[in-house]
Amino acid sequence: GDSVTQMEGPVTLSEEAFLTINCTYTATGYPSLFWYVQYPGEGLQLLLKATKADDKGSNKGFEATYRKETTSFHLEKGSVQVSDSAVYFCALIFSGSARQLTFGSGTQLTVLP
Amino acid sequence: NAGVTQTPKFQVLKTGQSMTLQCAQDMNHEYMSWYRQDPGMGLRLIHYSVGAGITDQGEVPNGYNVSRSTTEDFPLRLLSAAPSQTSVYFCASSYFGTGGGETQYFGPGTRLLVL
Numbered sequence: 001g002d003s004v005t006q007m008e009g010p011v012t013l014s015e016e017a018f019l020t021i022n023c024t025y026t027a028t029g030y031p032s033l034f035w036y037v038q039y040p041g042e043g044l045q046l047l048l049k050a051t052k053a054d055d056k057g058s059n060k061g062f063e064a065t066y067r068k069e070t071t072s073f074h075l076e077k078g079s080v081q082v083s084d085s086a087v088y089f090c091a092l093i094f095s096g097s098a099r100q101l102t103f104g105s106g107t108q109l110t111v112l113p
Numbered sequence: 114n115a116g117v118t119q120t121p122k123f124q125v126l127k128t129g130q131s132m133t134l135q136c137a138q139d140m141n142h143e144y145m146s147w148y149r150q151d152p153g154m155g156l157r158l159i160h161y162s163v164g165a166g167i168t169d170q171g172e173v174p175n176g177y178n179v180s181r182s183t184t185e186d187f188p189l190r191l192l193s194a195a196p197s198q199t200s201v202y203f204c205a206s207s208y209f210g211t212g213g214g215e216t217q218y219f220g221p222g223t224r225l226l227v228l
Binding site (some may be wrong): 036046051101104105 | 117144146148153154157158161163171172203205209214217219220222
């Protein structure tokens with residue numbers, strides 16, 4: 001079945017460091033790919049998405065490129081801030097009726113001042 | 114525009130009790146769903162609905178019932194709570210287009226503890 005594997009956490013960085021969170025997926029066909037972020041005590045918010053190969057999603061300084069050849073959707077940010085501390089989830093979805101988001105297990109990011 | 118709202122925020126149940134988790138959205142979304150979030154497992158789909166009067170099972174439906182009588186509301190019922198249902202529950206909604214890339218909007222969650 002479809003699955004998403006993302007970098008195990010937790011990840012601790014200093015402010016202004018470069019961030020990469022790896023995400024790879026296994027799926028038959030070409031899903032849409034998402035990164036969601038969950039701040040402490042809150043629900044999930046969409047961070048960015050890409051719906052076809054070679055698309056780049058970007059938001060709030062974060063970027064991820066849909067790489068079909070490597071089945072990857074790695075999340076990057078050039079300079080993290082303390083306010084970026086959260087749990088990040090990679091997810092995929094197909095266009096069938098279930099619209100089930102298949103999530104990775106999440107990566108806890110802590111940014112220290 | 115409140116988005117997706119969920120009540121209660123937190124609930125403690127005893128084994129065997131029943132309860133309903135409420136979910137409502139004011140964005141006129143056709144699609145609504147319920148997920149549970151357990152440590153280290155991401156989120157798993159319980160039930161979903163593509164419109165009023167239409168519901169279907171997701172990945173982990175056992176022990177849960179749903180109904181969708183209006184576009185706005187999608188309650189989740191636990192008929193006889195078990196400790197294995199201790200989790201955080203999220204409701205989500207989106208438009209239902211043809212491509213599958215529609216953004217799903219999540220509620221703030223309900224934390225359930227079953228003793």
